[in-house]
Amino acid sequence: MSSSWQATQVDALLGLNYTYVALVTLWVYDYILCLPDAVTFLAESRWGLGTFLYLTCSHLPLPFISLNMLVVFQPDVPLHLCRSYNIANTYVGIVLMLCAECIFVIRAYAVWERGRWFAAVEIFAVVAYLVPISFSLQQFNSRVPEPCWIPGISGYLDAETSSRIFVAFGLLATAELQTLLLLLYRAVKYHGNRGINNRLIRGLMKDNLLYCGCGFVFSLSVILTTFFLPFPVGHLVAECQVVVQALLVTRMHRNFWRTDRASCGIATDISLTTWMVGALDFT
Numbered sequence: 001m002s003s004s005w006q007a008t009q010v011d012a013l014l015g016l017n018y019t020y021v022a023l024v025t026l027w028v029y030d031y032i033l034c035l036p037d038a039v040t041f042l043a044e045s046r047w048g049l050g051t052f053l054y055l056t057c058s059h060l061p062l063p064f065i066s067l068n069m070l071v072v073f074q075p076d077v078p079l080h081l082c083r084s085y086n087i088a089n090t091y092v093g094i095v096l097m098l099c100a101e102c103i104f105v106i107r108a109y110a111v112w113e114r115g116r117w118f119a120a121v122e123i124f125a126v127v128a129y130l131v132p133i134s135f136s137l138q139q140f141n142s143r144v145p146e147p148c149w150i151p152g153i154s155g156y157l158d159a160e161t162s163s164r165i166f167v168a169f170g171l172l173a174t175a176e177l178q179t180l181l182l183l184l185y186r187a188v189k190y191h192g193n194r195g196i197n198n199r200l201i202r203g204l205m206k207d208n209l210l211y212c213g214c215g216f217v218f219s220l221s222v223i224l225t226t227f228f229l230p231f232p233v234g235h236l237v238a239e240c241q242v243v244v245q246a247l248l249v250t251r252m253h254r255n256f257w258r259t260d261r262a263s264c265g266i267a268t269d270i271s272l273t274t275w276m277v278g279a280l281d282f283t
Contacts, residue, residue: 140164
């Protein structure tokens, strides 16, 4: 009975490999589908920090996914090489998520009328979140006994190793929630009904709600699957989170740019340029 259950578990976890293939297919399909729209955006928009963040979020998933495939589909490579793949995959994911979060931080900075104190607080917050997240994931990589695995062979993580995942993804969800609350507070308190009726600010709120909600659900799923299920399941959810949120933020950035262009022919207080043009061309 026990051996039969273990065999079933191995077969089920081996099936996770198909999910990794599906994730790669999703990103490639979305990239090709959105390529004309992306070229138009890059050709006609003003270049600034936001554009470079957008480019990072739209292209960095390729090396991230490639490193992930090397980790998952080559369980027999030497341990030192496998661990190097895993560490590189982790740091590419950190950079990717950092750029995605910074796009929303810059939006909040523009809504807060480019206050220097707000910029200082946000820079401090980014560093305060980034350092413990990076440290926790680095500690996690150093403690995982089998950095390359055949799903079903690597089992549950011990409590101390799992805690590194809980800290990293808990802080990520908190950072996203903080950015959402700052934007919501400013829109309601200082813009009042005029701000909520502004369709660009409504678009900002909708994007932040969707992105933050998606990130919170994914982060909670990573924590729960790591706690209750074998580690390969939690790893898969974490990889999906990075790719899906990168797809979300690039689509949102292009859609927001189109909304601004559509607003240029109507009342000036509704146009993005009236309250974001001074943000050093960040968006």
